[in-house]
Amino acid sequence: MPTDTLLRIEDLVVAFDGFRVLDDLSLTLARGELRFLIGPNGAGKTTLMDVISGKIRADSGKVMFDLSHPEDAVSRPTQVDIEGEIRFEGHELTRMREDQIVKAGIGRKFQTPSVFGSLTCFNNVEVAAGFRDRVLGFFLPLGRARKEQVMSALERVGLEGRRDVPASALSHGERQWLEIAMLLVQDPKLLLLDEPVAGMTTRERERTGELLHALEGSHSIVVTEHDMDFVRQFSRTVTVLHMGRVLAEGRVEAIQSDPRVQEVYTGRHKTPAGAPA
Numbered sequence: 001m002p003t004d005t006l007l008r009i010e011d012l013v014v015a016f017d018g019f020r021v022l023d024d025l026s027l028t029l030a031r032g033e034l035r036f037l038i039g040p041n042g043a044g045k046t047t048l049m050d051v052i053s054g055k056i057r058a059d060s061g062k063v064m065f066d067l068s069h070p071e072d073a074v075s076r077p078t079q080v081d082i083e084g085e086i087r088f089e090g091h092e093l094t095r096m097r098e099d100q101i102v103k104a105g106i107g108r109k110f111q112t113p114s115v116f117g118s119l120t121c122f123n124n125v126e127v128a129a130g131f132r133d134r135v136l137g138f139f140l141p142l143g144r145a146r147k148e149q150v151m152s153a154l155e156r157v158g159l160e161g162r163r164d165v166p167a168s169a170l171s172h173g174e175r176q177w178l179e180i181a182m183l184l185v186q187d188p189k190l191l192l193l194d195e196p197v198a199g200m201t202t203r204e205r206e207r208t209g210e211l212l213h214a215l216e217g218s219h220s221i222v223v224t225e226h227d228m229d230f231v232r233q234f235s236r237t238v239t240v241l242h243m244g245r246v247l248a249e250g251r252v253e254a255i256q257s258d259p260r261v262q263e264v265y266t267g268r269h270k271t272p273a274g275a276p277a
C-alpha cells in the first residue's frame with residue numbers, strides 16, 4: 001500500500017437476504033483526504049460506513065487501514081486488515097471488533113446524534129475522551145492535560161463559548177458539531193460522517209463545510225451528503241455509489257456532467273446539481 005494511502009477497500013460484498021447492498025465495492029482513500037460520498041437513497045453509503053466501523057460484517061472483501069506512525073514505524077505494525085466474515089472453503093476468519101477499530105483510529109458519526117442531553121458540552125466531550133482512554137488502556141488523571149484536550153476539541157468545532165451549556169439546549173447544528181468534537185478528542189485518523197449537514201440552516205452548513213476544510217490534511221474524512229449545493233461548494237473528490245458499486249469518481253464538475261451519473265438520478269427526487277432535473 002503506498003504510504004499516502006490510509007484506507008483501501010477491495011471487493012467488498014455485503015448482502016441482506018441474498019441482495020447485494022455492497023457489490024464488489026473497491027475504494028481508496030489517501031491520508032488527509034476529504035472525500036464526499038454521494039449516491040441515490042439505498043446506494044449503500046451508510047452500509048459502507050457500517051462495515052468500515054465494524055458495525056456490520058462484510059460477506060467478503062477487505063478493508064485495509066494503515067496504522068503506521070512515522071515516529072515508531074519500526075515497533076508497530078504498519079497495516080492491519082479489518083476483514084469481513086470471509087467464508088473460504090468453510091473457514092470463517094475473525095474480524096476486528098468495533099472498539100478495536102476505534103483504537104485503530106476510526107471515528108464514526110451516525111445520522112442521528114448521540115449526545116447526553118443533560119450533560120454540558122464540556123462533559124460530553126470529556127466522556128468521549130474517557131472512552132478513548134479506556135479503549136487504549138490509558139488511565140490519565142482528569143487533570144489539566146485532559147481539560148486542554150477537551151477544550152481544544154471544542155475550539156476546533158467552534159463550541160468553546162458553549163462549553164457549559166447542556167447539550168439539550170444546543171441547536172441542531174451545534175449538536176452535530178458537538179458530536180464531531182467528541183470524535184476529534186479521540187484523535188482519529190479517519191472520520192466517517194454520515195449526512196452531518198442534514199437539517200442544518202444555511203449558515204450552519206457553511207460553518208460545517210469550513211470545518212471539514214479545516215480538518216482535512218490532519219484527518220482523512222469520508223462524508224455523505226444529498227444536498228448537491230453543499231457538495232458543489234465544499235467537495236474535493238466525489239465518489240458516486242450506485243447499487244453498491246462505485247459508479248463514478250472525480251471532481252464535482254466532472255461528476256455532474258457524467259451521463260451515467262445523470263442517468264441514475266433521472267426520475268428521482270434528488271438530482272445532482274447541474275444535471276437535468
Ligand SMILES: Nc1ncnc2c1ncn2[C@@H]1O[C@H](COP(=O)(O)OP(=O)(O)OP(=O)(O)O)[C@@H](O)[C@H]1O
Pocket residue numbers: 016021039040041042043044045046047048
Ligand atoms: N439491516 C438491513 N437489513 C436489510 N436491508 C438493509 C439493512 N440495512 C440497509 N439495508 C438495505 O441496503 C440498501 C443500502 O442501504 P444504505 O442505508 O446503505 O443506503 P444509503 O446509500 O445510505 O441510503 P440513504 O441515502 O437513504 O441514506 C438499501 O436497499 C437498504 O434497504
Ligand SMILES: [Mg+2]
Pocket residue numbers: 045046047194
Ligand atoms: Mg444512509
